[in-house]
Amino acid sequence: MLPINVTESGVLIIRLRADLDIAGRASAAWAIDGYLAAHRSAPVMLELSDAPLSSAAVSTILRTHRMCRSAGAPLAVLAATAETRRALEAQTGTEGPAVQPTRALAATVLSAASPPVATAA
Numbered sequence: 640m641l642p643i644n645v646t647e648s649g650v651l652i653i654r655l656r657a658d659l660d661i662a663g664r665a666s667a668a669w670a671i672d673g674y675l676a677a678h679r680s681a682p683v684m685l686e687l688s689d690a691p692l693s694s695a696a697v698s699t700i701l702r703t704h705r706m707c708r709s710a711g712a713p714l715a716v717l718a719a720t721a722e723t724r725r726a727l728e729a730q731t732g733t734e735g736p737a738v739q740p741t742r743a744l745a746a747t748v749l750s751a752a753s754p755p756v757a758t759a760a
Contacts (some may be wrong), residue, residue: 641670642667650682650749655725658690667699668706675710677732682749683707684742686717692726700727704736713752715745 642654652672657669676681685703687696700716707714716738718724724738739745 641667641674643674645678645681648746648750649678650746651678651686652684652686653703654655654686654688655696655699656690657687657692657696659693659696659704661695664695664699668702668745671699671703675706675712678712680754682713683708683714684715684745684749685736686742687723687727689720689723692723692730694730697727697730701731701735704734704741707736713747713749715739715744715752717742 644687646652653674656663668718677696683703685700687700694697704714714736716736717740718738719740720726721740723742726736727735737748739748
């Protein structure tokens with residue numbers, strides 16, 4: 640099970656190990672799919688650990704990107720280390736999600752991508 644948190648503003652934060660191995664890739668994708676189903680169209684922040692980025696983690700990030708796009712859920716990826724950001728951007732190119740260095744920037748990306756919430760008058 641992946642650690643998650645839901646913020647007061649409804650952002651689903653999923654923590655993913657950057658050094659995810661092949662055996663854990665399927666279970667991580669399955670768990671993320673379940674979280675997306677439970678939190679319909681909620682903005683998602685995928686937070687990577689500081690470990691070196693594995694190919695299984697890149698595959699899971701791209702799969703999460705496709706699942707979020709299909710569900711209409713905005714996605715931001717948080718990678719605190721410059722090395723991880725560069726490696727992810729090099730491996731995903733234009734097909735992957737935007738990668739942010741801080742939670743604040745990732746939250747800004749999500750708030751810009753999320754439709755405004757209608758309030759009752």
